[in-house]
Amino acid sequence: MYEQKKPYVIEEEPGIKQYCGCNKTKKPPYCDGSHKGSPFKPFKVEIKEKKTVNICGCGKSQNLPFCDGSHLK
Numbered sequence: 465m466y467e468q469k470k471p472y473v474i475e476e477e478p479g480i481k482q483y484c485g486c487n488k489t490k491k492p493p494y495c496d497g498s499h500k501g502s503p504f505k506p507f508k509v510e511i512k513e514k515k516t517v518n519i520c521g522c523g524k525s526q527n528l529p530f531c532d533g534s535h536l537k
């Protein structure tokens with residue numbers, strides 16, 4: 465999922481979200497269970513109110529799973 469040069473911009477509803485942390489998911493940016501058997505785990509994030517989130521699509525963010533603008537550098 466980290467092959468983009470831009471973030472995944474998603475309008476999220478409130479709830480617990482699991483964003484992929486292993487880079488193997490087939491449903492980016494969400495975890496689809498592909499990490500099983502690897503040392504990686506999804507990023508679990510509680511979204512408290514409906515909002516737009518920017519999830520890193522390049523893998524360079526220092527604030528994963530969120531975009532920090534690193535794809536622009």
Ligand code: FES
Pocket residue numbers: 483484485486487488489494495496497498499500504505506507
């Ligand atoms: S599929 Fe990547 S962390 Fe679960």
